[in-house]
Amino acid sequence: MKHTLIASALTLAIAAPAFAEDITVGFAIAKSGWMEAYDTPAATAAKIRIDEINANGGLLGQQVKWIEADTKTDRAQSAKAGLQVLDDGADMMVVSCDYDFGAPAALAAEAEGKNSFFLCAEDVKAGIQGVGPNSFSGSVLAAVQGATMAEWSKAKRDAKTGYVLLDTTIEYNKGICTGFDWMFPKAGGEIVGRDTFKNNDASIASQISRIKALPQEPDVIMLCSYIPGAVAAVRQIRAAGINSLILNGSAVDGSYWLNATPNLSGFVVPVQGSIYGDDPRAAVEAFNVAYEAAAGARPASQYAYPGYILIDLWAKAVERAGTVDGAAVTAALEQMNGEPTAFGPRTFTGELHHQNSAEMQIIEITEGTPAAVDSWTISEAVPLGVLLKK
Incomplete structure (x- = not known):
């Protein structure tokens, strides 16, 4: 009988789950396919912040480790990748940059009551x-980018008239124009025309003809697009002799495309931080240097930064909540109001888990060279009704 009790105790001890020695972040992201170009820089930045946290003693006294599964830029595979990292012990999930490709994995985390970013x-x-x-x-909502361009151009470049040129291919573009449409009239500007095109359109000659037919050239053209369509549109606008200040969103940050538009001037975008070594905040350049050490090159665009920010904010919330439990961490995140980060303050509420206002650096391209020329925070946060396009 005594031997039976000992054997039973040993069996229970072997079968009992071990207490976790690490906190695990699961990356269900694109490591292949076209989304990889967006996901890899931000994921690299997230891992830099994880390494910093571990070097400073970890989180809740534990080290943070990360695991990965490839979504392959496929919605069905996104769901599978999400389930895989959950099965492998993820306490929190990081998913792809794009809503459509990240949502299936995020929904898997939601079903388990876990946080996703x-x-x-x-x-x-x-x-x-x-x-x-x-x-x-x-990251920062597309509508904030459009609103920032609207208010900044009115205040700093005395833009009185604007023309909206929307690439209808993806929702991101529509969000930029939504923000501009909301803010430019509020700031005192007048939208004198609008038109649409598709990212893969070989020509926007008819749209350019309508711009040139206006009684006066608009002070600004709000171009809501992304690469490569944005590059083709800019090239054609300038070739037509239109000298309006061209505005866009953060998606065209970076100098990698400028060879296609030689000596471009008068092109402005808002970004969360400058990759060009001229950001007024020393912490941003310190990150750029750390990124280069980790990846072998400086960030190609501002889209590395949100990965660093999300781990920073999540880790603070975990420490304040004293747990990685999803609901508790969510409550701590929703208490953040102007929370300091290397890239400016961040706020979450019970209604919105995005930034509907943020300090943006203004990057202007002059004679083919991008540089930070200003910073701007919109005077009023974009309302939820505008974001939902009601």
Whole structure:
């Protein structure tokens, strides 16, 4: 009998789950396919912040480790990748930059009551509205980018008239124009015309003809597009002799495309931080240097930054909550109001798990060279009704 009790105790001891020695972040992201170009830089930045946290003693006294599964830029595979990292013990999930490709994985985390963070999604649905109460984004909404361009151009360049040129291919573009449409009239500007095109259109000659037919050239053209369509549109606008200041969103940050538009001037975008070594905040350049050490090159665009920010904010929330439990961490995140980060203050609420206002650096391209020329925070946060396009 005595031997039986000992054997039973040993069996129970072997079968009992071990206490976790690490906190695990699961990356369900694109390591292949076209989304990889967006996901890899932000994920690299996230891992830099994880390494910093571990070097400073970890989180809740534990080290933070990370695991990965490849979504292959495929919605069905995104769901499988999400389930895989959950099966492998993820306490929190990081998902792809784009809402459509990140949501299936995020929904898997939501079903388990765990937090998910989109690496750099800028559509309001990447959060409460599209996934659920424990989902967040590390980036700044597209509408904020458009609103920033509207208010800044009116205040700093005395833009009185604007023309809206919308690439209808993806929701991100529509978000930029939504923000501009809302803010430019509020700031005292007048939208004198609008037109649409598709990213893969070989020519926007008819749209350019309508711009040139205006009684006066507009002070600004709000171009809501992304690479490569944005490059083709800019090249054609300038070739037609239109000298309006061209505005766009963060998606065209970077100098990698400028060879296609030689000596371009008068092109402005808002970004969360400058990759060019001229950001006024020393912490941003310190990150750029750390990124180069980790990746072998400086960030190619501002889209690395949200990965660093999301881990920073999540880790603070975990420490304040004293747990990695999704609901508790969500409650701590929703208490953040102007929370300091290397890239400016961040706020989450019970209604919105995105940034509907943020300090943006203004990058202007002059004679083919991009540089930070200003910083701007919109005077009024973009209302939820505008974000939902009501």
